[in-house]
Amino acid sequence: MCLAIPGRIIEIPPDSQDSALVEVVGVRRKIDLGLLQDDPPVSGDWVLIHVGFAMSKISEQDAADQMSTLRMLGEIDGAMQEVQGYGVEGEKEDVSDAGTYESEMPGVKVN
Amino acid sequence: MPATAIPESAPIRFRDPQIEMAHGAGGKASRKLVEGLFAPLLFGAAPGPLGDAAHVDMNGTKVAITTDAFVVSPLRFPGGSIGELAVNGTVNDLAVSGARAEALVVSYVLEAGTPTPILEAEIRAMAKAARDAGVRIVAGDTKVVEHGKADQMYITATGIGRPLPGVALDPGSVRVGDRILLSGPIGDHGITILLARGELDFEADLRSDTRPVLPLVEALVRAAGPGIRWMRDPTRGGAATSLNELARDCGLGMVLFEDQIPIRDTVRGACELLGLDPLHIANEGQFLAVVSPEYADAAMNALSLAPGGSEAQVIGEVREQPAGTVLVTTRYGGSRIVDMLVGDPLPRIC
Amino acid sequence: MRFVDEFREPQLISKTAEEIRRIAGTERHYRMMEVCGGHTHAIYRFGLKDILPENIELIHGPGCPVCVLPMGRIDDGLSIAQDPDVIFAAFGDMMRVPGTQGSPLEHKARGMDVRIVYSPSDALKLARLNPHKHVMFFAIGFETTAPSTALTMMRAKAEGIRNFSVFCNHVTIIPAIRAILDSPDMRLDAFIGPGHVSTVIGCRPYEWIAKNERKPIVVSGFEPLDMLQSIVMLLRQLKAGEAKVENQYKRVVPWEGNLAALKAMSEVFQLRPYFEWRGLGFISQSALSVNHKYAEFDAEQRFSVPGIRVTDPMAAQCGEVLKGVLKPHQCKLFGRECTPEHPIGALMVSSEGSCAAYHNYEHRKAAMVSLSSIA
Numbered sequence: 163m164c165l166a167i168p169g170r171i172i173e174i175p176p177d178s179q180d181s182a183l184v185e186v187v188g189v190r191r192k193i194d195l196g197l198l199q200d201d202p203p204v205s206g207d208w209v210l211i212h213v214g215f216a217m218s219k220i221s222e223q224d225a226a227d228q229m230s231t232l233r234m235l236g237e238i239d240g241a242m243q244e245v246q247g248y249g250v251e252g253e254k255e256d257v258s259d260a261g262t263y264e265s266e267m268p269g270v271k272v273n
Numbered sequence: 274m275p276a277t278a279i280p281e282s283a284p285i286r287f288r289d290p291q292i293e294m295a296h297g298a299g300g301k302a303s304r305k306l307v308e309g310l311f312a313p314l315l316f317g318a319a320p321g322p323l324g325d326a327a328h329v330d331m332n333g334t335k336v337a338i339t340t341d342a343f344v345v346s347p348l349r350f351p352g353g354s355i356g357e358l359a360v361n362g363t364v365n366d367l368a369v370s371g372a373r374a375e376a377l378v379v380s381y382v383l384e385a386g387t388p389t390p391i392l393e394a395e396i397r398a399m400a401k402a403a404r405d406a407g408v409r410i411v412a413g414d415t416k417v418v419e420h421g422k423a424d425q426m427y428i429t430a431t432g433i434g435r436p437l438p439g440v441a442l443d444p445g446s447v448r449v450g451d452r453i454l455l456s457g458p459i460g461d462h463g464i465t466i467l468l469a470r471g472e473l474d475f476e477a478d479l480r481s482d483t484r485p486v487l488p489l490v491e492a493l494v495r496a497a498g499p500g501i502r503w504m505r506d507p508t509r510g511g512a513a514t515s516l517n518e519l520a521r522d523c524g525l526g527m528v529l530f531e532d533q534i535p536i537r538d539t540v541r542g543a544c545e546l547l548g549l550d551p552l553h554i555a556n557e558g559q560f561l562a563v564v565s566p567e568y569a570d571a572a573m574n575a576l577s578l579a580p581g582g583s584e585a586q587v588i589g590e591v592r593e594q595p596a597g598t599v600l601v602t603t604r605y606g607g608s609r610i611v612d613m614l615v616g617d618p619l620p621r622i623c
Numbered sequence: 624m625r626f627v628d629e630f631r632e633p634q635l636i637s638k639t640a641e642e643i644r645r646i647a648g649t650e651r652h653y654r655m656m657e658v659c660g661g662h663t664h665a666i667y668r669f670g671l672k673d674i675l676p677e678n679i680e681l682i683h684g685p686g687c688p689v690c691v692l693p694m695g696r697i698d699d700g701l702s703i704a705q706d707p708d709v710i711f712a713a714f715g716d717m718m719r720v721p722g723t724q725g726s727p728l729e730h731k732a733r734g735m736d737v738r739i740v741y742s743p744s745d746a747l748k749l750a751r752l753n754p755h756k757h758v759m760f761f762a763i764g765f766e767t768t769a770p771s772t773a774l775t776m777m778r779a780k781a782e783g784i785r786n787f788s789v790f791c792n793h794v795t796i797i798p799a800i801r802a803i804l805d806s807p808d809m810r811l812d813a814f815i816g817p818g819h820v821s822t823v824i825g826c827r828p829y830e831w832i833a834k835n836e837r838k839p840i841v842v843s844g845f846e847p848l849d850m851l852q853s854i855v856m857l858l859r860q861l862k863a864g865e866a867k868v869e870n871q872y873k874r875v876v877p878w879e880g881n882l883a884a885l886k887a888m889s890e891v892f893q894l895r896p897y898f899e900w901r902g903l904g905f906i907s908q909s910a911l912s913v914n915h916k917y918a919e920f921d922a923e924q925r926f927s928v929p930g931i932r933v934t935d936p937m938a939a940q941c942g943e944v945l946k947g948v949l950k951p952h953q954c955k956l957f958g959r960e961c962t963p964e965h966p967i968g969a970l971m972v973s974s975e976g977s978c979a980a981y982h983n984y985e986h987r988k989a990a991m992v993s994l995s996s997i998a
Contacts, residue, residue: 232848
């Protein structure tokens with residue numbers, strides 16, 4: 163619901179496993195790791211911070227997957243329409259920054 | 274000496290039953306207090322746009338004059354202290370009114386029980402800041418109040434100066450197409466103070482940006498004097514409040530380009546964490562200037578080449594719509610209105 | 624900023640917006656509710672309405688824990704803090720919310736010891752630092768925040784701290800969504816689901832919305848790309864005639880939720896049989912109170928509170944706005960008696976409140992000439 167922001171754990175004091183020093187673009191604060199005790203993060207991990215507590219670990223893989231999906235947006239539907247013969251103009255945007263990636267439609271080349 | 278007509282008091286328009294912190298935050302409530310209570314009683318029925326400094330005609334010689342109170346807590350913070358703020362803040366108020374500060378008089382209200390070294394440190398800081406800013410402190414006053422009042426010390430500084438030649442500032446002269454310039458990154462001071470109070474337990478490598486902006490203003494005036502319509506130092510209430518005041522005074526729209534507003538990453542991060550808008554955060558070493566398009570390039574060149582001006586940016590322009598409003602636009606076509614600050618910038622969690 | 628800036632990339636935003644236009648077409652009008660106040664805030668902050676097509680209408684839901692708090696509860700909390708030995712600690716969001724005798728900040732101006740805290744653990748720290756005073760933490764928030772309050776109370780108990788208590792106003796999101804769907808005036812096509820509440824409760828609790836009510840719901844992140852992607856996902860479901868729960872905010876929301884957080888909540892809290900929500904009336908099993916194991920930390924048990932029900936002024940239509948039945952500007956007091964400087968209802972004070980957002984955003988934009996010349 164509320165304001166939560168990603169931060170990187172920069173230090174976990176050895177004496178207290180329940181707290182950590184977290185950093186958000188140069189702003190540092192001690193936060194409580196008590197809600198992640200079932201799968202505690204380690205130094206370097208990214209966590210979602212809300213009112214001084216770590217709520218969840220941030221999955222870099224899921225974030226990367228999401229970005230890929232977003233970059234493919236329009237390509238897939240555009241490709242599908244070509245296949246189905248609508249002849250709708252496809253994406254005009256240059257997405258050369260996206261690199262190569264798998265299309266969800268086997269046999270349809272995307273980029 | 275011909276007496277300037279002293280205006281008759283006008284009816285007051287301030288209805289709040291008591292004074293709140295919000296009345297001092299620099300935003301809407303402050304404006305209501307000044308416009309509704311002070312202005313009618315002191316300036317009469319039609320005071321015109323209210324600025325921080327005034328240029329008074331003394332028998333043919335124009336003298337610029339301003340005054341400011343400094344009540345910051347804690348007294349010392351990364352990047353400066355109250356003594357320094359007092360000098361720079363006053364010099365800056367004069368500078369953005371288009372004047373060079375010549376002399377300051379200062380008044381200290383001291384809390385009984387304040388350790389002497391603390392006072393000494395501030396007087397030294399003030400002396401150094403005055404030397405650095407090229408201004409003399411020529412007189413002063415001291416009062417002491419009971420323990421529990423004045424938060425160790427409050428400082429008031431009054432500055433007088435000489436109007437700079439070649440510049441005539443008037444919000445009424447602002448035109449559609451004028452460019453909005455900002456001298457450097459916003460938010461440093463306010464966030465530094467918020468963190469220095471220690472209530473929120475955050476730490477950051479951040480310093481107050483307090484400095485005299487006079488050298489930058491002088492460089493700007495030399496290069497683009499005739500094209501400068503308006504200047505303001507965005508202290509309490511932030512850039513949004515200053516620009517909202519201008520938008521109201523000239524009836525035009527201030528359109529800012531979000532990507533072009535200089536903000537340090539740390540300030541951005543702190544604002545994200547706390548749910549604050551950098552446009553509402555106080556600054557002590559920056560100023561805004563509205564410059565005609567013909568002079569905008571010369572203005573930016575002069576600023577960026579002047580010492581301390583390398584982070585200056587054109588952050589927006591004046592448009593007809595939205596009239597009387599500040600609008601921030603993004604590269605992808607979204608926009609939002611930024612109002613004057615309401616109340617104090619309170620950290621959000623939600 | 625990592626995990627933030629990528630999801631604000633302008634080119635991708637434009638592209639996703641284009642995709643939305645393509646899928647949405649022009650014939651059908653879509654009504655989507657974003658439940659969560661944080662999403663309402665994001666919509667205005669990023670100007671998302673400017674880039675969505677006109678046939679997608681975003682309706683603001685009641686997910687603003689400050690907004691739904693009846694004025695009587697604020698009075699109750701403040702009455703406890705009238706005692707000069709009590710420190711009233713609360714989040715910044717609470718400070719300007721009006722009670723019948725003024726907001727916490729106004730009480731502070733009159734001499735009450737009121738402190739802003741960023742975290743419930745800061746409130747506990749205040750208790751440690753002020754052993755001769757009692758710190759009362761005015762707790763608000765949905766399930767996002769409740770576990771942190773719970774854990775703080777567990778720590779207080781473990782440390783044997785005696786001068787700390789919580790005035791608990793935590794509410795739960797599912798009953799609020801039920802109340803919306805049960806409302807006869809509502810006609811919604813889909814939901815943009817709460818993002819951060821879901822890090823705690825997971826995605827399962829929304830399944831009845833899809834199965835029984837046949838409305839798609841996508842649990843969404845808060846960056847512009849998150850919300851736009853969620854709208855794409857909702858549109859795809861609607862076009863395909865589907866209704867299921869999807870998780871767009873995968874990088875942060877686990878489908879099963881956070882067990883440790885849920886455990887902390889059940890350790891400390893219990894469900895109130897009913898609780899009054901501003902605008903929505905009494906809803907059963909929709910709010911939390913402190914259970915008997917933690918009674919010593921329950922401000923309502925340590926102190927006596929007036930418990931007087933305070934109804935909103937007759938003319939204020941906070942309830943209808945909260946339910947999304949009325950748009951903010953349709954409330955008779957909007958922009959006149961009720962403004963951000965003089966709020967009648969919390970919707971105008973809280974930065975998540977739709978009235979405040981609308982007042983600063985839509986209200987004046989309606990008077991503006993075309994924005995197409997900008998950007």
